[in-house]
Amino acid sequence: MTTATTSSGAAGDTARDDDPAAGSGAPGGREPGAGDPFDQDDLPVPPGATGALLRSLLSPHRARVLRVALILLFQQAAVQAGPLLVAYAIDRGVPAFRERDYGPLIAVAAGYAVCAFGAGLLQYLFISVSGRLSQDVLLELRGRIFRHSQALSVDFHDRYTSGRLISRSTTDVESLRELLEEGLQELIDVILAFVYISVLLLWLDLSMGGVAVASFVPLYLLVRVYRRRVGAVYAERSTAIAGVVVKFSETLNGIRPVRAFRRERANDTEFQRLNARHERSNGDVMLELARYVVGSRLVANVSVAAMVLWGAWRVADGTLALGVLAAAVLYLRRLYDPIDRLGMFLNSYESAAASLAKIAGLLAQTPSVPEPAHPVELPPAPGGQPGREVVFDGVRFTYRTGGEVLPRFGLTIPAGQTIAVVGSTGAGKSTLAKLLARFYDPTEGRVLLDGVDIRELSTAGLRRGVVMVTQESFLFSGTVAENIAIGAPDATREQIEDAARAIGAHEFISGLPDGYDTDVRKRGGRISAGQRQLVAFARALLADPSVLILDEATSSLDVPGERAVQRAMDTVLRGRTAVVIAHRLSTVEVADRVLVMEHGRIVEDGAPAELIGGTGRFAELHRAWRESLV
């Protein structure tokens, strides 16, 4: 019996036991190298989600979109009026002037001034209004990504690496910003100019306009070919740069082992490979653009030559006015000028579309631990006692992929009891804790706090009730005091220091350069793992919950630190319900009750003395531990 436990303890923990979603704990739950979209940074995007996202972002600003469109319509009209005035000046103004009739010329001057100032003013309006519009859209989008990523449950975060989430809300939003601020205006400008100029050319002279319109066919084909080809090289380049970035940051964040294990040269070689791949695709993108620019310029210049030939022939023939030819030539210049920029727009469009699809994929993830629509308040604590009763009522928990972590079980922890949960890695201890903290929801059954299903509690209510301290004690940028106050934002400095004192952290904090006001980021590297855990504890102490969960929260503490935690639980947290998960059994001595878990089942349950005196697993574990103390 005990030998079986031993071997399973050492070798049976293929998955993170605190990570039901990793899936590999279930045999065959993950096919190596295939299938899991999380590995590929490729969350499934429901069909049409990208478009729907864009629409939902723009629809509140419908009126403004319309205004922007109108402004642009008039602005382009003002801009494109110039050559018409040239034609009028040459064909009408010149002869009239010779007749001493200054009317047409004054009209041209006035018209030109109006158009110039009108175009300038409209341009100003357009950029301000569209700037406001795109900023509002980006604000909304950033907020949505942020709120959504915060709302998504812990099992999502376990799988979706932080780097990806960060790049969703930075680089991906950034590429959309580029599109909105630079690309979109360019595109609308180009399209409007095409439409206006084609109409004007057709109006000036049907056949010359016809040539211009005909030239759109090869241009359109060019754009299509370019889009298809550049799409492929773009995808390759963004994969390549991602590889470079990962290698870069991994090396920087692991610089100590890199140095200690003399990885520099091997890393250089590996980086060279990744860098060369990016170099190649980067060059490909530039060459693809070069190809497009040459092609479109050729089409444009050939069409200009053709139209000039045709127009000049007709003027020489006497069937076309000279001014019209001049206007047409000026228009042609404007017509084909923006096609280079169209290529750049297409680039930013490609990357923005890819980014938007990734964002849509993220937003399409539903939080598996949703907030209740109609939150219920916890009843006032019975008898003025700080602790609350916890009940696991027929709870069962399985991986999404189907592997069972916790078979159906029931458990009641009376208010004020401290229970210790022990067992080997992978036994399901952390899962139990996370169900109680509502990091996960049970597949079946309910978790009750003083008779209330915790799924019905508001977030604030739940956190007044249950607080969990984990092994990883993350410090946010800001001062030490602010970090402790995360547990209770309104706490006074005195309360913060009291909490630190109670846990034995006051001494080291006072020794920091600025005491409690030391910025943890600046000296972050100098705060040791043990000290971080003490800060995390002070945080929990200050939060003063009814139920406290400690999940391996003492692993980096030394013995005095551990003792301080136990003392604090005995004094400051007296009367609270506590669930303590620890590898080390020292903590167990303060517990009222011990649960031994194995393969997701509670195999022993009783008072510590009772279990130690017995012949079960806990007695065995405890003996081994005593021996290790010497």
Added chain:
Amino acid sequence: MPTTPVPAKAPSSARSLLRLWPYVRPVRARLLLAAVIAITASCLSLVIPLVLKWMVDGPVADRDPGGVWLGALVLLLLGIAEAVLFGIRRWLVSRPLARLEAAMRGDLYAHLQRLPVAFHDRWASGQLLSRGTTDLMLVRMFLQFPLTFLVVNGTTILVGFIILFAQDWLLALVLLIPVVPLTVLISYFESRYALAARRAQDQIGDLTTLVEESVLGIRVVKGFGRHRSQARAFKELSQELRGTELVKARLLAGIWSAITVIPEIAIGAALVLGTVQVADGDISAGTLVAFLSIALALRWPVESIGFLLAMSQEAATATDRYFEVLDEERERDTPVGGGSPERAEPTNPAEPTNPAEPADPADRGGLRFEGVSFRYPDSAEGVPPVLDRIDLRIRPGETLALVGSTGSGKTTLTALVPRLHEVTAGRITLDGEDIATMPRERLRALVSVAFEEPTLFSASVGENVLMGAADGTAAPAAELDRALAVAQAGFVRSLPDGVDTGVGEQGLSLSGGQRQRLALARAVVGRPRFLVLDDPLSALDVHTEALVEAALREVLRETTALVVAHRPSTVLLADRVALLSGGRIAAVGTHQELMRTNAEYAWLMSGSTGTGEGNHPR
């Protein structure tokens, strides 16, 4: 460390950009050729209006339909030449510039890997990453466009105006006048825009930090129900960013309306004036048409000067940021001329601080700390050193446990052995050889380390572990098995691909205990002469810990080891224990001895004072 605002002075930007020369040198011929080609192409487009003029005044005016064929043919050839030349320009520079960008990035990466660890402690990795990506992209774009086009457009403007003046000086003057106010206005706007842009950049940085922390600390955020207040903080920051972006938009709107209005007015004036002149017969209709087309062709070069300069400015800042890192000095091997000047005199012969060790000058083997002091290079003057005159000796084959309260400098001490940090005073010797005079490569091959934070890289499990082995290890597979067995990392076998399973940022995520065991395997894999273990068993459960200890005992028997320990079970791996307190070695002895004689040690190990009742440390 944060990007210091670079004053917008042209000379300093030019000087910054000049530093790019070593990288530009190999591609200088191509860049130059590309510039010449671009100038040619650009001037060709100025010739086109002249052909138009010839057609209007010649065949068209003469009603000679046949004559227009020649003009059109010339136009066609010019057009094709222009398109092809622009294509050749891009083709010439595309690959070389991609190579240049890659070369700069490769140099930065290689350099960063070799900068002292103290440097990395000071710099956030995001800051360095942005230098390796965005900044280098800006530099590449600068070489691709602004550098060439400042020359090209300058030349085009010059040639254009020469042609214009040759046609008609009065009209040319009318067009020339607005160039001055336009460039003044644009550069004024650009400088204000650059300020707003930098502010926006900083605000984006703050926003990114918030996002990063909210994601990395998600368990804390959720555990304390703080996502509302995080969202509030996010909202505030993003509102601020929006404010700055709107300022930018208004400035941009100002620039663009000026760019639209001023040239249009000038062209309008030229048109009216030109019409009068045509009517008076001073110039031909063809001249007016050519004139207006040239004016139109010159608009873009003039408008572009402003933002080309802005791009150059950005590239200069990026270059500064790049070289700021590249100028940092690498770790140097074997200091020339007698080592560091502030090295302390050898400790006094009596060695009173180390009672456990008899004075035995003949035996110089093992790992030895002699009068070692350390303070962080950036710590304030008055702060006492982290480590103060440490004397410690670990005999060959011996294992010494290092014990001390949280934050006493144990981890710092271990970092000195592989020279991740340099001692401030004193020296450390391996088998009598001062590590300061050893090549780091050899030192680090001799010393193997398992860190408190078990970092795995994006590679297979096997590769991660074998990183610890010397390059020419015989039978790596057998050695890997042995190391995994020592660390009780049998779980590796049941991973999807066994030892070939990818881990790290791009692979399977492992639990803290699993990572710690792999890090331990990595430390012992090469059968290193010296082993430094920083609290190597903290994340293991009791069972695994006992198994690892048993296996580790075998390994420790044949190496000289320094083990940082928090608990009695780990201490028992060692032959002797040293107590680190107040930056000094307070006591050395066996576990039992110290438990009996040292109150602080007893307190650290059992949480209660052993001998001296109520004798609390510090």
